């Protein structure tokens with residue numbers, strides 16, 4: 001039986017062995033991966049500099065990732081090219097896409113249309129679940145569609161290796177540890193500058209970091225984060241391991257209930273800002289990068305008006321203490337569970 005068909009993790013509650021906790025102190029090479037080398041004492045700490053739209057996160061590889069990016073999930077092919085072009089011309093320097101979004105070709109075209117040089121742009125894309133046994137083909141497909149030689153960050157989209165011919169089935173002879181083993185081989189090929197994961201809860205990160213084949217600590221874990229799904233334990237765990245967290249669905253996604261939250265509205269009114277701007281500032285001040293999606297030019301502009309103001313600690317706490325919960329992305333559509341309700345993030349939390 002595959003390890004990942006077990007509903008209870010054998011690693012749950014266990015401490016990471018000292019071998020795993022002893023990360024390499026990475027050099028300042030642009031994208032040198034952080035290795036699990038027992039002879040070296042510590043991982044390179046992630047750090048944050050700048051404020052607002054100038055926020056930059058230094059990853060455990062030394063790479064510098066712009067804190068505000070444009071999300072593109074559910075951006076239709078006939079909309080996303082323009083959205084990407086507009087965002088880059090407004091000043092965004094980070095674009096988030098994925099093979100699964102089916103829009104990489106138009107994202108690539110939007111990048112070219114913008115006239116912004118490739119080397120000034122951070123591009124993140126993701127390996128789709130049915131491609132876990134075909135990592136090389138997956139990255140080649142993304143590079144071809146994006147019309148670029150490399151991506152800045154390549155993420156395993158979900159810790160689920162789906163059988164391509166039947167997406168309701170998980171491979172019996174393959175899991176995310178095998179996928180990560182293959183993704184590690186991309187580092188050094190020039191095709192990817194950093195590798196990371198997405199939708200990994202603590203127990204799955206522990207499995208990954210404990211695996212003998214794991215040599216590289218993920219640079220990023222991209223997860224759902226907003227005041228109705230704040231996941232403070234996962235954030236703290238990732239920080240301790242030197243894994244930067246990117247907040248997806250940071251506005252609460254389509255038809256977000258957060259747009260009507262009274263606590264949020266009060267704080268927005270106090271600053272003369274929109275609830276969405278406050279959500280983005282909350283994300284940045286928590287130390288996470290934010291990737292709001294919009295195909296509407298005025299919203300793309302508004303979401304990039306984050307300079308010259310910030311939230312007080314009291315306002316940060318008020319947002320972090322909002323009690324209602326919803327989850328945009330559950331796991332019921334996957335062949336295995338990937339959320340184990342470790343901090344109210346179960347796959348069955350009703351979405352709005």
Ligand SMILES: NC(=O)c1ccc[n+]([C@@H]2O[C@H](COP(=O)([O-])OP(=O)(O)OC[C@H]3O[C@@H](n4cnc5c(N)ncnc54)[C@H](OP(=O)(O)O)[C@@H]3O)[C@@H](O)[C@H]2O)c1
Nearest residue numbers: 071072073248249250251252253254276292293294295296
């Ligand atoms: N790794 C993963 O599994 C995963 C999962 C989900 C998302 N993501 C990434 O994270 C990105 C963001 O998440 P998301 O797309 O779920 O949702 P989001 O960014 O939280 O919200 C997007 C929604 O908010 C609207 N919106 C944007 N700016 C607004 C503003 N200023 N005022 C009012 N409404 C506004 C957008 O509408 P319009 O577009 O119509 O303007 C859209 O309906 C995705 O696009 C994707 O790149 C990753």
